Amino acid sequence: MRVLMISDVYFPRINGVSTSIQTFRRGLNAAGVETVLIAPEYPMPWTRDDEDGIVRIASRYLPRDPEDRAMKIGAIRKLRSTLSPRRFDVVHIQTPFIAHYQGVSIARELGVPAIETYHTYFEEYLYHYVPLMPRGLMRFIARRFTSSQCNALDALVVPSRAMRDALENYGVRCPMQVIPTGMDMDRFAAGDGARFRAQLGIAPGQPTLVHVGRIAHEKNIDFLFRVLREVVKRRQDVVLIVAGEGPALVHCKSYVESLGLAKRVRFVGYLSRESALLDCYKAGDLFVFSSKTETQGLVLLEALALGVPVVSTAHMGTADIVKPQRGTRMAPDEEAGFADIVVGLLNDPQTRSAMAQEARTYAATWSAAAMASRLIDYYRAAIATRASSQPELSAQRTG
Numbered sequence: 001m002r003v004l005m006i007s008d009v010y011f012p013r014i015n016g017v018s019t020s021i022q023t024f025r026r027g028l029n030a031a032g033v034e035t036v037l038i039a040p041e042y043p044m045p046w047t048r049d050d051e052d053g054i055v056r057i058a059s060r061y062l063p064r065d066p067e068d069r070a071m072k073i074g075a076i077r078k079l080r081s082t083l084s085p086r087r088f089d090v091v092h093i094q095t096p097f098i099a100h101y102q103g104v105s106i107a108r109e110l111g112v113p114a115i116e117t118y119h120t121y122f123e124e125y126l127y128h129y130v131p132l133m134p135r136g137l138m139r140f141i142a143r144r145f146t147s148s149q150c151n152a153l154d155a156l157v158v159p160s161r162a163m164r165d166a167l168e169n170y171g172v173r174c175p176m177q178v179i180p181t182g183m184d185m186d187r188f189a190a191g192d193g194a195r196f197r198a199q200l201g202i203a204p205g206q207p208t209l210v211h212v213g214r215i216a217h218e219k220n221i222d223f224l225f226r227v228l229r230e231v232v233k234r235r236q237d238v239v240l241i242v243a244g245e246g247p248a249l250v251h252c253k254s255y256v257e258s259l260g261l262a263k264r265v266r267f268v269g270y271l272s273r274e275s276a277l278l279d280c281y282k283a284g285d286l287f288v289f290s291s292k293t294e295t296q297g298l299v300l301l302e303a304l305a306l307g308v309p310v311v312s313t314a315h316m317g318t319a320d321i322v323k324p325q326r327g328t329r330m331a332p333d334e335e336a337g338f339a340d341i342v343v344g345l346l347n348d349p350q351t352r353s354a355m356a357q358e359a360r361t362y363a364a365t366w367s368a369a370a371m372a373s374r375l376i377d378y379y380r381a382a383i384a385t386r387a388s389s390q391p392e393l394s395a396q397r398t399g
Contacts, residue, residue: 001032001033001034001089001090001376001379001380002033002034002035002036002086002087002088002089003028003033003034003035003036003088003089003090003091003092003379004035004036004038004083004088004090004091004092004106004110005021005025005035005036005037005038005091005092005093005094006037006038006039006091006092006093006094006099006102006103006106007021007037007038007039007093007094007095007099008039008040008068008069008070008071008094008095008097008098008099009039009040009068009069009094009095010022010037010039010040010054012042013042013067013068013069014244014270014273015214016119016181016294016295016296016298016299017094017095017119017120019181019273019298020094020117020119020159020181020296020298021037021094022051023181023182023183023184023368024181024182024368024371024372024375025037025051025053026184026368027182027184027368027369027371027372027373027375028372028375028376030369030372031369031372031373031376033376033379034053035053036053036054036055036086036088037053037054037055038055038057038071038076038079038099039054039055039056039057039071040056040057040059040069040070040071041056041057041058041059041069042059042069055079057071057072057075057076057079058071058072058075059071059072060072065247067245067246067247070097070098071098071099071102073098073102076098076102080102080105080106080109083106083109083110084109084110088110088112089112089379089383090107090112090113090115090379090382090383091103091104091106091107091110091112091113091114091115092115092116092117092379093114093115093116093117093153094116094117094119095119095120096116096118096120096122096145096146096149100116100149103116104152104153107154111386111390112383112386113154113155113379113382113383113385113386114152114153114154115153115154115155115156115157115378115379115382116149116150116153116156116157117156117157117158117159118146118150118156118157118158118159118163118167118295119159119295120293120295121163121166121293121294121295121316122142122145122146143170143171146167146170146172147167147170147171147172150167150170150172150174151171151172151173151174153174154174154175154382154385154386155174155175155176155177155378155381155382156172156174156175156176156177157176157177157179157375157378158176158177158178158179158295159178159179159180159181159295159296159317160178160180160295160296160316160317160319160320161178161320162315162316162317162319162320163178163295163316163317164176164178166316175382177374177378179371179374179375179378180296180317180320180366180371181296181298181368181371182366182367182368182369182370182371182372183301183302183305183363183364183366183367183368184368185305185360185363185364185367188278188302188305188306188363190278191278191279191281191282191306192278192279192282193279193281193282193283193284194283195279196276196279196280196282196283197283200239200241200266200268200283202239202266202283206237206238206239207235207237207238207239207285207346208238208239208240208241208283208284208285209228209231209238209239209240209241209284209285209286209287209288209342210240210241210243210280210281210283210284210286210287210288210303210308211224211240211241211242211243211244211287211288211289212243212244212277212280212281212287212299212302212303213243213244213289213291213299214244214245214246215242215244215245215246215247215248215249215252216246216247216248217247217248217251218291218292218293219246219248219290219291219293220290220291220292220293221242221248221252221290222252222255223290223333223335223338224240224288224289224290225240225252225255225256225259225261225265226259226335227288227290227335227338227339227342228240228259228261228264228265228339229259229260229261229335230335230336230338230339231339231342231343231346232261232264234339234343235343235346235347238264238346239264239265239266240261240264240265240266240288241265241266241268241280241283241284242265242266242267242268243268243269243270243271243277243280244269244270245269245270249267252267253267268280278306281302281303281306281308282306282307282308284303284308285308285309285345285346285352286308286309286310286311286342286345286346286352287299287300287303287308287309287310287311287312288310288311288312288342289310289311289312289313289318290312290313290331290333290338291313291315291318292313292315292316293315293316294315294316294317294318295316295317296317296318296320296321297312297317297318297321297322300312300318300321300322300328301321301363301366303359304321304327304328304359304360304362304363305359305360305363305364306360307356307357307359307360308356308359309327309328309329309345309352309355309356309359310322310327310328310329310359311328311329311331311338311341311342311345312328312329312330312331313330313331313332313333313338314330324362326358326359326361326362327355327356327358327359327360327361327362327363328355328359328362329341329345329355
């Protein structure tokens with residue numbers, strides 16, 4: 001089987017979509033499924049892609065979102081003329097922008113299923129980027145936009161049950177399958193938290209919280225800073241490490257200053273996923289999270305895989321991870337209540353130790369190999385469905 005993937009984002013741009021694509025590609029390739037990924041070029045310096053099967057497309061700057069790039073449609077069209085003879089079996093779209101429309105068009109030209117993974121909860125996302133529009137109107141637009149795109153597909157992959165239920169409520173009627181991004185546990189077997197603490201001037205026994213993720217308004221990070229303000233009232237030596245960058249970074253630094261927490265927060269920017277990021281996770285006594293827009297919440301699983309207990313609210317995709325409370329504690333959407341849980345665990349190293357052991361065991365149940373196998377089965381079902389509805393195309397492809 002050969003799968004053509006297309007995405008508006010990929011490494012070196014670090015986010016959950018990039019991580020999901022990489023994890024699934026590795027799992028698919030290990031299972032004998034060949035993948036080719038179409039993704040944008042970035043101006044960031046790097047020598048070469050360290051993965052096979054990546055086709056970089058010339059891209060342009062996005063004024064309101066400088067971290068991301070828009071692939072040039074003309075460059076994709078030139079590439080498309082070379083695709084037909086390669087006989088792909090599936091087109092798997094990863095993002096709902098240029099990649100969606102070009103991906104659907106390519107799939108129709110090749111006569112293969114168009115499958116898309118729904119990574120982003122746009123109902124909440126769009127409001128933060130078009131703040132002058134009424135929230136109700138933006139929610140309506142996001143739902144219509146999403147249902148229109150999804151109903152043009154042959155099948156849809158969703159990373160959580162909550163996201164599937166939301167899309168059904170939107171009026172999405174194409175087949176949907178819940179297939180979360182899996183965990184490659186071998187990649188989360190290291191991490192030197194003590195070294196990372198020392199680099200930041202954090203004492204070995206100093207209580208430390210960690211948050212990893214894109215620094216964006218829809219991630220609800222301001223809430224965590226207010227939680228920290230409550231925690232500091234009872235643990236004045238606590239530190240919060242915030243890893244990541246994004247459009248809300250300047251705002252977050254200013255907000256921390258306004259709360260009088262500048263000495264209690266360390267902003268460390270983007271970190272290498274192969275080394276420094278693992279060290280950062282391991283530096284924490286607890287991982288804290290409060291986003292309401294995650295379709296899965298991969299950073300929670302990464303923290304758990306490294307044996308770092310998680311305290312998080314439970315919204316959308318994070319609910320599937322947090323609610324079993326295996327290495328996790330589900331926190332309320334209220335600063336004092338969230339802080340109570342954090343302080344209780346910081347004051348109870350024995351419970352934290354038990355949670356750390358349980359966390360890694362629980363993370364291992366989200367196997368990358370198992371999720372890749374489920375995706376392959378879903379591909380096969382979509383191929384069979386399309387072949388049965390268009391037997392003449394199937395005969396041409398196998399003839």
